[in-house]
Amino acid sequence: MTSVTAPPRRRRAGLRAVPKVVWLFLLIPALVEVGMVFWPAVNSFYLSLTEWNGLGAAQPVGLDNFKNLFADEIFRGALWNNVIWAVGFGGLSVLGGLALAVALNRPRRGVGLYRSAIYLPMVFSLAVTGLFWRVQYQPDGTINTLLGAIGLESVERQWLADPDTALYAVLIAAVWRQVGYVMVLYLAGLKSTDPTLDDAAAVDGAGAWQRFRFVTWPQLRGVNTVVFAVTVIDSLRTFDIVWAMTQGGPYHSSELLSTYMFQQGFTFLNLGYASAIAVVIFVLALIFIITYLVRATKEEIA
Amino acid sequence: MSTATLTPAPAKASSPPPAKPKRRRGWVFHAVMAPLTLLWVAPMVFVVVLAFRSFDDIAANGTAAWPVSFGLEGFREALGRGTMGRALWTSVQVTVPAVILSLLLASWAAYALARFHIPGRRAILLTMLAGNLLPPQILLIPVSRVMESLGIYDTLFALVTIHVGFGLGFYTFVLHGFMRSIPEELTEAARIDGAGPVQIYARIIMPLCRPSLAALGALATTWIFNDLIWAITVLRTEAKLPVTAALLNLQGGYVSNWNVVAAASVIAAVPTAIVFFTFQRHFVSGLLMGSNK
Known part of the structure; x- marks a missing residue:
């Protein structure tokens, strides 16, 4: 497969402009994954440094x-x-x-x-x-x-x-x-x-x-x-x-x-x-x- | 819950086997493989037989005895009071929308990444794939909190959402690989004829992706239907539990009614077995997908 940096001319024509609707195509799934996967994952790291029983605020404990x-x-x-x-x-x-x-x-x-x-x-x-x-x-x-x-x-x-x-x-x-x-x-x-x-x-x-x-x-x-x-x-x-x-x-x-x-x-x-x-x-x-x-x-x- | 894989796609067709007959060694092969295969299926056969035995028979003779009387009381109990009937319907309500939404969203992302010059698209693709490889344990607690704050904790909608979110990365990666293999000329020709990106997606790309969508669909169906951990993470009400979770609850309630437990596990196993036999070829190729073919 050709590398992204030096595409042949024909491909470049097809790939260059990214229409708005295509950004939407990418953004919607990406946001779902960020919300359901990456954001929770980051949260787990934070929670691992706290004491928390689910009520009130989590207490940082290093x-x-x-x-x-x-x-x-x-x-x-x-x-x-x-x-x-x-x-x-x-x-x-x-x-x-x-x-x-x-x-x-x-x-x-x-x-x-x-x-x-x-x-x-x-x-x-x-x-x-x-x-x-x-x-x-x-x-x-x-x-x-x-x-x-x-x-x-x-x-x-x-x-x-x-x-x-x-x-x-x-x-x-x-x-x-x-x-x-x-x-x-x-x-x-x-x-x-x-x-x-x-x-x-x-x-x-x-x-x-x-x-x-x-x-x-x-x-x-x-x-x-x-x-x-x-x-x-x-x-x-x-x-x-x-x-x-x-x-x-x-x-x-x-x-x-x-x-x-x-x-x-x-x-x-x-x-x-x-x-x-x-x-x-x-x-x-x-x-x-x-x-x-x-x-x-x-x-x-x- | 198997991690999906990426393996080299099988070569076109393996060359025809050399024409030297191996009759002599044929029976050795079968003498080893036939008993081994029987041993392999024995646990399943045993459970199916157990499911059809009557409670009195099992109580009197033990689970491993030669069956003497058959009946459907195990199934009747499991589907009725054991709530497996309701749970099956719940699972359908979760699996169908989750599979469709996963594949739809994944095909959008894959199309955008495969056909347009989005900056950092390889990094985006691999990040999405990486999300699918994370151990679910690192997501469980925050996901249940996120569902609570969205006000959808303990709803089937929450379960569908997390299935879609967690599976997306893998489906996107596979579909992306497939879309890249569709010749540029096809979409280029349509573009020259005045088709917009949405039309190209709907009229050209998606129809051509049908085989890989079928394979991914078969795979996703079994994964989502078989899920346990997400169900018990985002659901609390017993009446809302899908099949797998309901099965474990039932097991606690029917400790010595082995025919009911066996019947319930057969009920939980049958739908995926049907998917498997119907889509056997797709299923296997699904397991092998992710390559650039």
């Missing part, structure tokens, strides 16, 4: 909220859970999605059916996914019954009510939904790889793994960046599925930053403190947002 946060064990637990979540959720869905994309890449009989089945969960809301899995996890549910059937009664437990397993139980449900999505991304990535390279490597005697590792994988770099950024942004946003399955419990064992923020803000009305948590989430997400935007810019230019 950085107290942040100091308290790092002394707050529940917050630190939630932060650590978020790390586990990002690694587990990201790692498992990328591994699963990539493996399935490679397996289902070449057209052959049945591939369409398999693909549809695997990305179907993606259309359900996270809350629905949560309930689907709550049913499986409950004490006399499928999971315990299956474990019992193969003689593993000792492993049976109340998956969502046990602080040792709650987070992972929710994570599995979230991965189940995400794998199809990652698979779709990788399928697109694989489609844009050059099949002749793969064939050439096969002729030269490279095995399936070698061809994947040294021929296909390097060509997926662009998709990897996107998948990586998206997965981390998604894991920092994760709220619905935890809210639907455990609400962060038992004893905050499945608490994530987002659920803790929501509780502080909307249950306890500690609006300043909750805003401080939101700011932490934002700061953590920022680098990945930038990664994504850089990638988007590249595509704009391409």
Whole structure:
């Protein structure tokens, strides 16, 4: 695409004058977004420096909220859970999605059916996914019954009510939904790889793994960046599925930053403190947002 | 609530597979994939079966038992006293205007940015996209305050507004990419024939954007329909909650009535599943949009 600074003459004619109505076309959506997104975001930064219960005026307290946060064990637990979540959720869905994309890449009989089945969960809301899995996890549910059937009664437990397993139980449900999505991304990535390279490597005697590792994988770099950024942004946003399955419990064992923020803000009305948590989430997400935007810019230019 | 993505658009059509028959390895492929796929759909099948079982059957034999008696009482209860029927209608009232408004406003912004020499247009575009990538948590408290000060807190209008505002950036970005790919000659010719910017938008650009509008529409519909966090942020009255939020409330009220809970989650899942099957191709291409194709 031609650069904006030195457009060819014909384009300049079309682009130069901006009629008033076109400014309106831009301004109306931009104002809606400023009012609903940017202005609130800026406000959160301000609120994070205050103490406020929603009534009266917010009291400025400087950085107290942040100091308290790092002394707050529940917050630190939630932060650590978020790390586990990002690694587990990201790692498992990328591994699963990539493996399935490679397996289902070449057209052959049945591939369409398999693909549809695997990305179907993606259309359900996270809350629905949560309930689907709550049913499986409950004490006399499928999971315990299956474990019992193969003689593993000792492993049976109340998956969502046990602080040792709650987070992972929710994570599995979230991965189940995400794998199809990652698979779709990788399928697109694989489609844009050059099949002749793969064939050439096969002729030269490279095995399936070698061809994947040294021929296909390097060509997926662009998709990897996107998948990586998206997965981390998604894991920092994760709220619905935890809210639907455990609400962060038992004893905050499945608490994530987002659920803790929501509780502080909307249950306890500690609006300043909750805003401080939101700011932490934002700061953590920022680098990945930038990664994504850089990638988007590249595509704009391409 | 998935973050949308930008990936390279798939190449035109992958070259036809090499003509070496792999019959030998075909059955291995199916032997792995068929059970895996079954395992994948098993939770859904299980919930659907559970939804149709009777309460007595579940109470007597447990949720995981082989079903012995079927009925519609789960659905009847969920739609009636469980308020899922009302919630479905609420969701429609939110989703339809929110999707239409989002795409309309986004197409305006995209048209202005793609076709006119607006200073700093790339910065504007990326800023708008960045807004969509923000974690919603940083917006929740101020958004509920903004809605209060506008006097629309606890109304469906507020929910529509925030969906439109939050989604705009992404839709604009995608549509912008698509509009840039429409040949300049087309709009130029219309301009010479005396068409104004609004006519060019309505008569040329929008009709050509139909495929990407369809894809974005399918995507936006599922996102907005599936939303939970905005609904519980800007709504307070239980009777106004859309499907997802109502589902969670219902779960609290029917703790051991698993057939009702299962029926309610099936009810909440069916509309998006229908959108998915109807627009499957659009849906997948929607997920892949944002590229310059």
